[in-house]
Amino acid sequence: MDRHYIESLRLNEINEDSYIKDLPVIQNLMQGNDLNLNHDVIFLVGENGVGKSTLIEAIAINAGFNPEGGSKNFNFETRNTTSNLHQYITLSKGAYEKDGFFLRAESFYNVASEIDEYYKDEFNAKVSTSFGDVSLHNQSHGESFLSLVQNRFWGNGLYILDEPEAALSPSRQLTLLAEMHMLVKNNSQFIISTHSPILLSYPNACIYQITEKGIEAIEYSDCEHVMLTKQFLNNPESFFRYLFEEK
Structure with missing residues (x-):
């Protein structure tokens, strides 16, 4: 893509006392450093608690998606746990997407329930074209994730994923990489928070x-x-000696 749907992120002044100021990801942005998102695939990676999911949630909400996930047409709330970071960021857009979806592992059940509710009167007629011929609740967690990507992600789109590997086996993560690649070739952009060394391997990703x-x-x-996983697989016994050492 010559111009990406989201090209950069800027943090504006946070004029209130809030825990988000203490997140490492925000501390960096508060120094006036714009985050360059002008890539086909962007990964956010780091330990728990550094603010990956908070930032990706803020990007999704600022871009017009429902906080709990779904497309821009979704408008529901199960429980309000959203931070207000989205109010303090500005996204620079280079183009406007024709499709889009915000997929987050922790609230995917709620999205699947909302889909069933939306289609309850004519579900069988419409589900085959968008969600794989069957309710997402009637598939395994991993199958429903992939079914959504394979059937609902139509291309020319902005896709924001929060820890999608949570539901996927290693082989299904490879399948997700293949689906991502087809969508990227069809003018799509991905912004993904992940811990997965498999997903992080996507060629030329930022x-x-x-x-x-x-x-x-x-x-x-x-x-x-990646380094930790490689070290562990090469010599798990050395980790066990440390982890299982009697105190």
Whole structure:
């Protein structure tokens, strides 16, 4: 894509006392550093608590998506746990998408329920074209994730995913990579929060590693998750000696 749907993110002044000021990802942005999102695939990676999901949620809401997930046509609320970070960011857009979806693992059940409710009167007639011939609740967690991507992600779209690997086996993560690649070739952009070394391997992706020191663009081989996984697989016994050592 010559011009991406979201090209950069800027944090505006946060004029209130809020926990979001203490998140490492926000500390970096508060220094006036715009986040370059002008890539086909962008990954946010880092330890729990650094603010990955908070930031990706804010991007999705600011871009017009429902906080709990879904397309821009979804408008429901199961429980309001949304931060107000979206009020303090500005997204720079280079083009306007024809399709889009916000997929987050923690509230996917609620999205599936909303889909069933929306189609309850004519579900069988419409579900085959968008959600894989069967209610997402009647599929396994992983199957429903992939069914959504394969049947509902139509291309020319902005797709924001929060830890999609939560429902997927390693082989299904590879399937997701293949689906992503087809969508990227069809003028799509992905912004993904993940812990998965498999997903992070997508060729030429932009990887932002978020630590207590801030945000850094890194190569795949330099990602802490990748290095740790490789070290463990190469020599798990050395980890066991440390982890299981009697105190």
